[in-house]
Amino acid sequence: MSPTAIPARADGAPVERAWLSEALALIAAEAARSADTHLLRVPLGGLPGIDLYVKDESAHATGSLKHRLARSLFLYGLCNGWIGPRTTIVEASSGSTAVSEAYFAEALGLPFVAVMPSSTAAEKVAEITRYGGRCHFVEDPGAVYVAAARIAAETGGHFMDQFTHAERATDWRGNNNIAQSIFDQMSRERFPIPRWLVVGAGTGGTSATIGRFVRYRGHPTRLCLADPEASVFHRHLSDPAVTTVSGPCSILEGIGRSRLEPSFLPQLIDRWIAVPDAASLGAARALAEKLGRSCGSSTGANLWAAALLIRDMAERGETGSVVTLLCDSGDRYRSTHLDEAWTRARGIDWKTPYTGMVAFLAHGSSPDTKTDA
Incomplete structure (x- = not known):
């Protein structure tokens, strides 16, 4: 768990507004620390x-355009009630979105699984792992969607599904x-x-x-x-x-x-x-x-x-x-x-x-x- 991670309730109670407020505050603080790009x-x-x-x-x-998307997807998931203090975050990605989501998941103390093609650049895999994420590889790039949804269901987690939510998560x-x-x-x-x-x-x-x-x-x-x-x-x-x-x-x-x-x-x-x-x-x-x-x-x-x-x-x-x-x-x-x-x-x-x-x-x-x- 990162130094800023939010502790989960031991009794497994549903998400409370206090936890949500802390999570949103952490993401807002991260955005405030981030200068605009040149x-x-x-x-x-x-x-x-x-x-x-x-x-x-x-x-x-996190080194890419996808940092903006990951921040938006986390805010979208949190405010929709899809992400709680014990939620495993799962994403289908060719790498960069997964790197950025792993970063935000670590900040919130949440497990993260990236489902990606086996051809993904090793450098991206290393970055995901550095942020505490786990990588699940598939041979067929078209299989990432089904595999991600399955892993989310098996873990009781949340499939971020950037390919569906990207256009609506950002204002x-x-x-x-x-x-x-x-x-x-x-x-x-x-x-x-x-x-x-x-x-x-x-x-x-x-x-x-x-x-x-x-x-x-x-x-x-x-x-x-x-x-x-x-x-x-x-x-x-x-x-x-x-x-x-x-x-x-x-x-x-x-x-x-x-x-x-x-x-x-x-x-x-x-x-x-x-x-x-x-x-x-x-x-x-x-x-x-x-x-x-x-x-x-x-x-x-x-x-x-x-x-x-x-x-x-x-x-x-x-x-x-x-x-x-x-x-x-x-x-x-x-x-x-x-x-x-x-x-x-x-x-x-x-x-x-x-x-x-x-x-x-x-x-x-x-x-x-x-x-x-």
């Missing part, structure tokens, strides 16, 4: 009328969500209202929060989805009848899914770009060199899509700003995406798109001409 301007050569920014979500205490109208933070930080920039916001989707929670906020505030900003080629989301946006895909999944952890998740709201997406895995890996490396900080591959997917949007803006003679997310650090993928032997064994040529992205950042030339919508 909005970084990415220098673009050859494009004087267009500004590119990345919001560095790797600065969170999309404000309350310091990621969308409000971006617009507040952009307020003094040359083009304070972005033309485009670019995000990936795993649960769909981030795109739902940003899409709703943009509409709620009446901004003309448009939302672009950067989606791995193997993912179902961009296929569904092209053909609403498509809700699942079969075959090998993307190697990217955190974005792209084989089924249309309940939290993904397609009507909020204005444009979508299918990004090859190799392009994501190459772009992440190029951005890491440009910014001097490590970037995960989902960030590379975001950058690749942003670069294609900027290419189109430049061709039309448009000016303005584009904002995307640095989702997590590449340090979590030292044994996978950043390992040369690992990528070579899978036949991934990231060097060609890396060269194209380096040229884009330096001179404004298009990194590629892949098909997008």
Whole structure:
């Protein structure tokens, strides 16, 4: 049990308001200790009328964008009466959400079980374990949902189910969500209202929060989805009848899914770009060199899509700003995406798109001409 953990009642009595108040106070205190994440301007050569920014979500205490989601999911579960002083928390995750939920579970003194594909990066597994969580692996990524629900039932615990609750757990109208933070930080920039916001989707929670906020505030900003080629989301946006895909999944952890998740709201997406895995890996490396900080591959997917949007803006003679997310650090993928032997064994040529992205950042030339919508 962590030093700040809340003791459970020995008689197993139902959750009381006193325990709930303490739990909420602990989460509020954690949020108060957490400074907002930086909005970084990415220098673009050859494009004087267009500004590119990345919001560095790797600065969170648990190292990723999912820290916000985990906090929201715990608050949602607590206030709905689903989480009590003895509740085992169970989540289906590709890693980052589980890391963040393990952190909050430890703070509340609650057991945590992460159900994840066996291919999850070892670095993420180590972080979950460091926060006191237990990892349950499945061979088929599509089996995480059923396995998580089963474990929750067997332990009398609570299945957090990020893929269902992500879009409703966060207050999309404000309350310091990621969308409000971006617009507040952009307020003094040359083009304070972005033309485009670019995000990936795993649960769909981030795109739902940003899409709703943009509409709620009446901004003309448009939302672009950067989606791995193997993912179902961009296929569904092209053909609403498509809700699942079969075959090998993307190697990217955190974005792209084989089924249309309940939290993904397609009507909020204005444009979508299918990004090859190799392009994501190459772009992440190029951005890491440009910014001097490590970037995960989902960030590379975001950058690749942003670069294609900027290419189109430049061709039309448009000016303005584009904002995307640095989702997590590449340090979590030292044994996978950043390992040369690992990528070579899978036949991934990231060097060609890396060269194209380096040229884009330096001179404004298009990194590629892949098909997008």
